[in-house]
Amino acid sequence: MPDHDVRWTTGDPIADTKAPDGPIAERWDRRRFDAKLVNPANRRKQTVIVVGTGLAGGAAGATLAEQGYHVVQFCYQDSPRRAHSIAAQGGINAAKNYRNDGDSVHRLFYDTVKGGDFRARESNVHRLAQVSVEIIDQCVAQGVPFAREYGGLLDTRSFGGVQVSRTFYARGQTGQQLLLGAYQALSRQIAAGNVEMHARTEMLDLIVVDGRARGIVARDLITGAVSTYVADAVVLATGGYGNVFYLSTNAKNSNATAIWRAHRRGAYFANPCFTQIHPTCIPRSGDHQSKLTLMSESLRNDGRIWVPKAKGDTRPPGEIPEDERDYYLERIYPAFGNLVPRDIASRAAKNVCDEGRGVGPGGQGVYLDFADAIRRLGRKAVEAKYGNLFEMYERITAEDPYEVPMRIYPAIHYTMGGLWVDYDLQTTIPGLFAIGEANFSDHGANRLGASALMQGLADGYFVLPSTINDYLARQPHTPVAEDHPAVTEAVGEATDRLARLLSVDGDRTPDSFHRELGELLWDECGMARTESGLRKALDRIPSLREEFWRRIKVPGTGEELNQSLEKANRIVDYLELAELMCLDALHRTESCGGHFREESQTPEGEAARKDEEFSYAAAWEFTGTGAPPVLHREELTFEYVHPTQRSYA
Amino acid sequence: MNLTLRIWRQRDAGSAGAMTTYEVKGISEDMSFLEMLDHLNEELILAGDEPVAFDHDCREGICGACGMVINGAAHGPERTTTCQLHMRHFSDGDTIDVEPWRAAAFPVVKDLVVDRSAFDRIIGAGGYVSAPTGSAPDAHATPVPKPAADLAFEHAECIGCGACVAACPNGSAMLFTSAKVVHLNVLPQGAPERESRVLDMVDTMDAQGFGGCTNTGECATACPKGIPLTAIGRMNREYLRATVKGRG
Numbered sequence: 001m002p003d004h005d006v007r008w009t010t011g012d013p014i015a016d017t018k019a020p021d022g023p024i025a026e027r028w029d030r031r032r033f034d035a036k037l038v039n040p041a042n043r044r045k046q047t048v049i050v051v052g053t054g055l056a057g058g059a060a061g062a063t064l065a066e067q068g069y070h071v072v073q074f075c076y077q078d079s080p081r082r083a084h085s086i087a088a089q090g091g092i093n094a095a096k097n098y099r100n101d102g103d104s105v106h107r108l109f110y111d112t113v114k115g116g117d118f119r120a121r122e123s124n125v126h127r128l129a130q131v132s133v134e135i136i137d138q139c140v141a142q143g144v145p146f147a148r149e150y151g152g153l154l155d156t157r158s159f160g161g162v163q164v165s166r167t168f169y170a171r172g173q174t175g176q177q178l179l180l181g182a183y184q185a186l187s188r189q190i191a192a193g194n195v196e197m198h199a200r201t202e203m204l205d206l207i208v209v210d211g212r213a214r215g216i217v218a219r220d221l222i223t224g225a226v227s228t229y230v231a232d233a234v235v236l237a238t239g240g241y242g243n244v245f246y247l248s249t250n251a252k253n254s255n256a257t258a259i260w261r262a263h264r265r266g267a268y269f270a271n272p273c274f275t276q277i278h279p280t281c282i283p284r285s286g287d288h289q290s291k292l293t294l295m296s297e298s299l300r301n302d303g304r305i306w307v308p309k310a311k312g313d314t315r316p317p318g319e320i321p322e323d324e325r326d327y328y329l330e331r332i333y334p335a336f337g338n339l340v341p342r343d344i345a346s347r348a349a350k351n352v353c354d355e356g357r358g359v360g361p362g363g364q365g366v367y368l369d370f371a372d373a374i375r376r377l378g379r380k381a382v383e384a385k386y387g388n389l390f391e392m393y394e395r396i397t398a399e400d401p402y403e404v405p406m407r408i409y410p411a412i413h414y415t416m417g418g419l420w421v422d423y424d425l426q427t428t429i430p431g432l433f434a435i436g437e438a439n440f441s442d443h444g445a446n447r448l449g450a451s452a453l454m455q456g457l458a459d460g461y462f463v464l465p466s467t468i469n470d471y472l473a474r475q476p477h478t479p480v481a482e483d484h485p486a487v488t489e490a491v492g493e494a495t496d497r498l499a500r501l502l503s504v505d506g507d508r509t510p511d512s513f514h515r516e517l518g519e520l521l522w523d524e525c526g527m528a529r530t531e532s533g534l535r536k537a538l539d540r541i542p543s544l545r546e547e548f549w550r551r552i553k554v555p556g557t558g559e560e561l562n563q564s565l566e567k568a569n570r571i572v573d574y575l576e577l578a579e580l581m582c583l584d585a586l587h588r589t590e591s592c593g594g595h596f597r598e599e600s601q602t603p604e605g606e607a608a609r610k611d612e613e614f615s616y617a618a619a620w621e622f623t624g625t626g627a628p629p630v631l632h633r634e635e636l637t638f639e640y641v642h643p644t645q646r647s648y649a
Numbered sequence: 650m651n652l653t654l655r656i657w658r659q660r661d662a663g664s665a666g667a668m669t670t671y672e673v674k675g676i677s678e679d680m681s682f683l684e685m686l687d688h689l690n691e692e693l694i695l696a697g698d699e700p701v702a703f704d705h706d707c708r709e710g711i712c713g714a715c716g717m718v719i720n721g722a723a724h725g726p727e728r729t730t731t732c733q734l735h736m737r738h739f740s741d742g743d744t745i746d747v748e749p750w751r752a753a754a755f756p757v758v759k760d761l762v763v764d765r766s767a768f769d770r771i772i773g774a775g776g777y778v779s780a781p782t783g784s785a786p787d788a789h790a791t792p793v794p795k796p797a798a799d800l801a802f803e804h805a806e807c808i809g810c811g812a813c814v815a816a817c818p819n820g821s822a823m824l825f826t827s828a829k830v831v832h833l834n835v836l837p838q839g840a841p842e843r844e845s846r847v848l849d850m851v852d853t854m855d856a857q858g859f860g861g862c863t864n865t866g867e868c869a870t871a872c873p874k875g876i877p878l879t880a881i882g883r884m885n886r887e888y889l890r891a892t893v894k895g896r897g
Contacts, residue, residue, distance in 0.1 A: 047656065059782070063781075063782040064780070066781040066782060077706060077712075077714060078704060078714065078764070078765060078766070079713075079765065079766065079768065079769050079809065080769070081713070081769070081809055082706055082707075082712040082713060082714050082809075083714070084706070084707060084858050086707065086711050086712050087707045087709055087711050087712065096788070098789065113827060116668045134783075134785070136788045137785035137786065137787055137788045138780070138782060138783075138785045139788075140785065140788040140791075140838065141778065141780035141784065141785035141786070141838055142777070142780050142838070143777075143778045143780075143801070143832065143833050143836050143838045143839050145798055145801040145802035145805050145832065145836070146798070147798070147802075148792075148793055148794075148795050148798040148799075150793065150795050151792065152792025152793050152794050152798075153789055153792055154788060154789065163894060170802060170805075171802065173711065176711055176806075176808075177802075177805060180805065183772070184772060184776055184777035184778070185777060185780070185781075185782075186770060187773040187777060188777045188779065190769075190773050191770075191773030191774065199766065199769075201858075218821065222758060222759075247845070249708045251706040251712060252706055252707075252708055253706050254706075285677075285679040286677055286679055286680075288677055288679075288680045288684045288687070288688060289684070290681070290683065290684050290687055290708060291708045291709075293708075293709045294709075309741065330824065351652065392710065392733070395710075395727075395733050395735065396681075396733070396735070398735070398737060461782045462782070465782065496687075507695070509691050509694045509695065511687070511691060512691075553694060553695070554697050555693075555694055555697065555698065555699050555700065560660075560661060560759070561661070561702055561758060561759045561762065563700065563702055564694060564700060
């Protein structure tokens, strides 16, 4: 791969991921046994900062505190209970095989590696599958009210990309119930004085002393005070960066600042172009749209997706006879039908809309029809399964999905890319760990449904609390003085940036820049990407950045609750991250998973991987704003699941 | 549609606040109430004014961050969260009053933003099952009868938005507290701490400055998640039982 037009340079490959060798099923046990431990009496002398209180962060904070560490935890929301994990609907995977339907740890491992289009690290994925079993036990013990059958045992359902029923759920609010379980465990530790909780406090920068992560700079969002917090290790559980697109299914305030500032301080950022577009979201209704709402993928268990066979057919759906409908997923992928993985379902929807067969305003939608399910199961059964989702849909669109098919369209939902981490979930900055969606580790180029909750809780409850011991046990605790140059420098940079944002006093609002950046990314680095489109975006982003610093208008001061300042400060980071995403997408001239390069497809229009060239994770090193980053490759080897062209036909 | 908004503006916790009138034009009926406020804020910023501060995050009715009193009703005229209220429920020419949650235990932070951290302290007092990570038996070791599981779920749906407190003439948090007590106390996993949970949560609730319950039922009417009023009766029984039985 030539480093053409010096948009990036190539550095040393990543030599060691710290993944143990030997039989894959024994690696996690071996790593845990080889890890050094911290004496329980010494744990309270060690401080761990955890940023974020979602599934990963909430679980990690509670568990580390239970182990005896002193935890200092942060969230920008007014309460740790509001982290965006709460919005996950469908369920959580686990290889319990309670159904006796042929499931196993190995099958979950296999499905996840295959679903990720062979771009994930086998050792990590296998560990995830192993740990999945313990997660369900843990959550049930906490009182998470999973759906149950009449015998009192747990119910499960199937999700896209798999042929077993391994998804545990709590109606359409699985994320909420799992998050409340973690939040309650965390609350218990806060009340016990083991976790020092800072709500409404946002991380602005990472403090690195002598090459190690030793603290953070954070802003109290109520008073505006910028403070430093030092620790023996820092854990980022700050979620993904989907909001770079402006319109996404993320919460409005979810942001990339923590991971991007860590990247600027030396943490490699891996596979930023691997973003997931969820096939079943409610289409946008106009320019006022502030976010997109997901309809759980579980709907595809019973809903049938179709568009009219004819272009420009504007008849209401009820007037289109059966033989003039194209159930295109069932037609193209007879084996998996409506349950193909998300990337495939999304692209198929885009294709039929591009052909002019889309439905609804602007032709940007396809039908998800429950008429057959209602006939087969009865309205009551459908209501019991999906009632809250149907209500939500009706509230937003004013259409009744029991009577009229839902209209859905793909939207940005999840980011597989994130901070590069080794087997211990440690970034390239010693002492800085990244867990949950904030890291890149387990989903490769595409995440399967109900696997985000699994990964967040696996990292937070089980993996990080084991691996971080080894780091803490090996580090002498030298205190960091408040006036250490690295501390004052980080605070100075953060406060200067806020002051600069307030001083421009231009003529454009933060949202107007965010929308413009989001549209550019959606068009050029969204569902389908081309070399010319990516180059266009790469040319436009630096000029947008320049315009931002000339024309941004942020009212008010920095010494108060100032939501415009919060937004503008996050957009500064999006304007840099967007460039790296496009660059990563440009450099990866293959298609894989959620990354679809139009130049690389099979004759049938499916993603064509180029394993000889791209069987690696791309870990990028920051060299300066707008400066060419350095590419470090982590070669991926597949000993257990051999790469094949994914087929769901 | 064009609307007149009368919005509570308050600089910070220590300042006095007042209703301020704004005109907004060209509002689409497909906008959510918060998108309508976004629209207003964009205009305020460009006019050199300070935008209206309000809490919001997921904008899909589940995080519980948003909440304002709209025309005197918590979350407005529909039984849903403010983010899921759409402008099609209003008419051209309407005047809409927008205020923060009003309750002694929820002090105003700025404009429509209030401090609900008292809720976190109630949960911290006992709204959990003590099950440290790693200590769990197999998930199927204890079957839970479906009616108990469903009852627990129905009460676990609470999003902690605070509408119940805002709607209550006494500013009581009985519905919020009882939702968690019922969720955990009906499950076998919650049984070992059944008595201490209800006693400690109720004590903490009282200490946070919430008012008492006089059975007006406004809380359950305003609840966007439909937490039933019977939760309060169930909690009262739990409390009485725990008082008689002791902490077990």
